Amino acid sequence: MDGHGYVSSVPTLGTLLAARRKGWIPAAQPVIEQLISEGLYLSPSLVAEALAEIGEALPH
Numbered sequence: 001m002d003g004h005g006y007v008s009s010v011p012t013l014g015t016l017l018a019a020r021r022k023g024w025i026p027a028a029q030p031v032i033e034q035l036i037s038e039g040l041y042l043s044p045s046l047v048a049e050a051l052a053e054i055g056e057a058l059p060h
Contacts, residue, residue, distance in 0.1 A: 013042060013050050020054050029056045 012035065020028040029051055036042055044058075051057050 012040065013046065017050055017054055020056075027056060028054060029058060033058070 013032070016025070016028045016031055019025045025031060032042065032047055032051070036047075047058060
């Protein structure tokens with residue numbers, strides 16, 4: 001949290017990618033979509049780049 005009750009997006013995204021790489025979650029993309037739908041702002045280009053690193057992509 002950033003002191004204002006908000007979760008920082010970059011460490012959150014990094015944690016999801018690490019969890020995906022370790023096999024703790026089957027896919028990061030649905031989790032990212034859920035976080036975005038609940039109000040977490042993630043830059044679309046950052047999300048696309050991060051998902052590409054793990055062989056996933058947002059649906060178009």
